[in-house]
Amino acid sequence: MKKYWGLLKPRLDTLSRLTALAIIFLSLVIVSPSFASAANIINVLRITSLTLMMAIGVALCMLVGGIDLSIGATIALTSILFGKFFQVGQSTASMIMGITGMLAVSILIGLVNGFCIVFLHLPPFLATFGVQQIVRGLAYLLTSGLVYSNFTEDFRFIGGGQLFGIPMPIIIAVILLLIISFTLNKTTFGYRVYAVGSNRESARYSGIPVNKTLITTYVLSSLIAGIAGIVYTSRLNAAEPTIGAEFAQTAIAAAAIGGISFRGGNGNVLGVVIGALILTLVSNGMTLLGVDSNWQVGISGVVIILSVLVDRNASVRKT
Amino acid sequence: MENTEKAVEPFLKVQNVCKEFPGVKALDNVSFDLCKGEVHVLIGENGAGKSTLMKVLSGVYQQDSGEIYLNGKKVEFQNTRDAQLARIAIIFQEFNLVPNLTVAQNIFLGREPVSSRGVLDRKKLNADAQAILDSLNTGISATDKVELLGVAHQQLVELAKALSFDSEILIMDEPTATLSENEINTLFDTIFRLKARGVSIIYISHRLHEVYKIGDRITVLRDGQTVGTRLVSEASMDELIRLMVGREIQRERIREENTVQESMALEVRGLWDRKLLQDISINVRRGEIVGIAGLVGSGRTELAQTIFGIKRRSKGYIALFGRELEKSSPGKCVMRKAGFLPENRKEQGLSLNLPIRTNIVHAALSMLFPMGIVRRKKEKDIAENYRKRLRIITPDTKRNVSNLSGGNQQKVVLAKWLATESDFLIFDEPTRGVDVGAKEEIHFLIDDLARNGKGILVISSDLPELLTIADRIYVMREGRIVKEFKDSHVTQEEIIAFAAGGVVA
The missing domain is CATH 3.40.50.300 (P-loop containing nucleotide triphosphate hydrolases)
Known part of the structure; x- marks a missing residue:
């Protein structure tokens, strides 16, 4: 038995997280009759899918020992840009232009984040916090208070449509998830991400291009935020500069509950999925149970702290 | 050098002190003494026990057995505070200064003078600090921020801080290691000045030629034992080197041919x-x-x-x-x-929370997988190959490196570089x-x-x-x-x- 313990231990974290998820799920099934309805489950999954998209990006940054607070603002700015582009022609062509513009700008924001962290040596928290303010400011400047809405049918399909009865956001999130999971587990880039996050000095001594890896990670996080922005704007059928204020928080919470360590190098994509699900289930469950919405915010805070505590105790025992 | 002083009962006396750490006897029956106003140099190779002895004298460690006498009275230091109260101060190689505070604030850190109304008395703080600095002829202003000072001046601030406790014994650990020639001379002047005031100094050094410039007596430590004390004026360089190295341990030469x-x-x-x-x-x-x-x-x-x-x-x-x-x-x-196996395995050589096999491919990633896609099978085979070849003792290369012993960790670092075919x-x-x-x-x-x-x-x-x-x-x-x-x-x-x-x- 002892022989297998060393192999089992790393998997135990995921296992205990899955158990927590199952317990929450089952208790909701028991307490709330409306929870297990197909409509509600689909609803939960759809909400989870957006959280998940953003959490995956932030988790990448956390894996290299950083963080990305700018994703909410990135979503706001790119969504405004889409509105601007769309207004020009109100056609499929302007939609494609808009989408391309969104992705390009999100990549640019990621580059700025990476630049501030790698070349200006700013702590990731501060760098992305500052960039967040700048980006949000730009979003306000660009709209001067306007709200863009009434996009074309084909654009609204991205966030509101269904394929084989499955909402598009879920499909997009799953595809994204598979790509990132493959990237982390099966590519040299993924190996570098873990190496840099686990021990930056050792990565450097091994000839791993640390700076390039860091910048790429922040670009990926922003790009994913851009994609989430497309889905969100489409679903909302509107673009305004105030959206996404709490997105970074939610994403970080999901990643933290999912066992992505703030110190880097620890955690996996499956954990983030579980984390996003737990987060959504808790708030969905509270709504179904009629918990006052004023209480809900605070209770999710308790969930986050508890899960991180449990996680830390587990990792203390490990060493 | 005054022989008259030698006859006097020593100010500090260390007798048969032993200190053991798991696996090593760091101090083995060490005896040593220090007279008033003397500069006593302590030399020895890396790991000879100099630092441990100093840490015992300054209350960082407690000896397992043996006695320390100060002024003829037996003393026991439970912590650094006790040593401070006994007027023993130590200046480590790594300074203990807070960079963004002023010189005066550093000197009196935690003991700032307070006015009758319970407010910090900044005037007195600066004046007291300046007085000590001036007595050392430093030319440093008490109101300067420490981070703006060079290494040599920071060291003088440490000295001033030590003196602010009215220290009678000063221990200096490799004080010249980071100083330039000029700065060393300034430091030596300061040491002579302190000596004249009756301060006794234990001076730890690697550098033999310095011994002759400032030392009165010299004690050589080797493998945790005091192997000899000499008057500097009577000790030859050859003798000191012989004492430091000891008997030649004839080890079998592994390399048969060049x-x-x-x-x-x-x-x-x-x-x-x-x-x-x-x-x-x-x-x-x-x-x-x-x-x-x-x-x-x-x-x-x-x-x-x-x-x-x-x-x-x-x-x-x-x-x-x-x-x-x-x-x-x-x-x-x-x-x-080309490959580099760094000195600190844990800090520079390994990702401890990642599997052995992953660590082994880290340096060779782009060589082994030029398309950017990692083949798990290949990763495993390479790791297995080196596990056998280097005899890395582990049940499975999927385990994290942190589970391995020091020697096996070092072999993983070696495997990492062999995998690059350096x-x-x-x-x-x-x-x-x-x-x-x-x-x-x-x-x-x-x-x-x-x-x-x-x-x-x-x-x-x-x-x-x-x-x-x-x-x-x-x-x-x-x-x-x-x-x-x-x-x-x-x-x-x-x-x-x-x-x-x-x-x-």
């Missing part, structure tokens, strides 16, 4: 960095094992780091396998088939913290690598280690190469003489 080839692996000419390294020229041929000896702080590690592009050079020529390396970086070196390897302290068995295995491996035509550069504080495996040895001191021994017929004494500065280069 397998050196014609072609160059590494060539360095006129290498400088901004801080320490001065005009370094060395070379290593394929199939050759070259050692670098030197005391801690002599710049050995910095040299390796500069070659490998971890630290920047300010000028100089570096070539790998005959091709110049204009700007070195670890990535470039890896591509040019033809030139730098080993920085390859066997530090490794048990005897694993040590020998690593020596045989290094020999084997050289036999297979790889060029090897070994940095080691363990002289017998260098004598067992090196074909040629460079000695470094204060950032320079001071001697090259062209073959392995050399004794530890000869090496120490150059490393500690007993011989003018």
Whole structure:
């Protein structure tokens, strides 16, 4: 038995997280009759899918020992840009232009984040916090208070449509998830991400291009935020500069509950999925149970702290 | 030097002090004394027990047995505060200053003068601090921020802080290690001034020539034992070196033949960095094992780091396998088939929370998987291959490196560099913290690598280690190469003489 313990231990974290998820799920099934309805489950999954998209990006940054607070603002700015582009022609062509513009700008924001962290040596928290303010400011400047809405049918399909009865956001999130999971587990880039996050000095001594890896990670996080922005704007059928204020928080919470360590190098994509699900289930469950919405915010805070505590105790025992 | 003082009962007396750490006897029956107004120099190789003795005297550690007498009275220090109250102060190599506070705030940290109304008395604070600084002739202003001062001045602030406790005994650990020639002279002046005031000083040093400038008596420590105390005026350099090294431990030489080839692996000419390294020229041929000896702080590690592009050079020529390396970086070196096994495995060599097999492919990622897609099977096979070849003891290479013992961790670092098929390897302290068995295995491996035509550069504080495996040895001191021994017929004494500065280069 002892022989297998060393192999089992790393998997135990995921296992205990899955158990927590199952317990929450089952208790909701028991307490709330409306929870297990197909409509509600689909609803939960759809909400989870957006959280998940953003959490995956932030988790990448956390894996290299950083963080990305700018994703909410990135979503706001790119969504405004889409509105601007769309207004020009109100056609499929302007939609494609808009989408391309969104992705390009999100990549640019990621580059700025990476630049501030790698070349200006700013702590990731501060760098992305500052960039967040700048980006949000730009979003306000660009709209001067306007709200863009009434996009074309084909654009609204991205966030509101269904394929084989499955909402598009879920499909997009799953595809994204598979790509990132493959990237982390099966590519040299993924190996570098873990190496840099686990021990930056050792990565450097091994000839791993640390700076390039860091910048790429922040670009990926922003790009994913851009994609989430497309889905969100489409679903909302509107673009305004105030959206996404709490997105970074939610994403970080999901990643933290999912066992992505703030110190880097620890955690996996499956954990983030579980984390996003737990987060959504808790708030969905509270709504179904009629918990006052004023209480809900605070209770999710308790969930986050508890899960991180449990996680830390587990990792203390490990060493 | 006054012989009259010697007759007086010593001010501080250490008798038969022992201190054991798991696995090592750091202090073994150490006896030592210090007179009023004396500068007593303590020398010994790395790991001889100097630091442990100092930490016992300053209350950081408690001795397992033995007594300490101060002014004829037995004392016991439970913590550093006790030692402070007994007026013993220590100045470590690493300063204990808060950089963003002023000099005065640092000197009286935690003991700031308070006015009758309970408010900080800034005027008195600055005046008191300035008085101490002036008494040392430092020229430092009490209101300067510490971070704006150079190393030498920071050291003087540490001195002032020590004196603010009215310390009667001052312990200085390698005080000149980071100072320039001029700064050293200033420090020595200060020491003479303190001596004249009756302060007794224990001065720890590696540098033999300094001993003659400031010491009254000298005590040599070796392997945790005091091997002799001499009047500086009566001790010859040769004798001191003999005492430091002790009997030659004849170790079996592992390398049977020198397998050196014609072609160059590494060539360095006129290498400088901004801080320490001065005009370094060395070379290593394929199939050759070259050692670098030197005391801690002599710049050995910095040299390796500069070659490998971890630290920047300010000028100089570096070539790998005959091709110049204009700007070195670890990535470039890896591509040019050079590897570096750093001194601190845990900090610089391994990702402890990642699997053994992943660590093994880290340096070779782009070589093994040029398409960017990792093949798990290949990763596993490579890891299994090195597990068998290097005899890494673990039930499964999927386990995290943190589960391994020191020797096995070192083998993982070695496997990482063998996986890149490097033809030139730098080993920085390859066997530090490794048990005897694993040590020998690593020596045989290094020999084997050289036999297979790889060029090897070994940095080691363990002289017998260098004598067992090196074909040629460079000695470094204060950032320079001071001697090259062209073959392995050399004794530890000869090496120490150059490393500690007993011989003018």
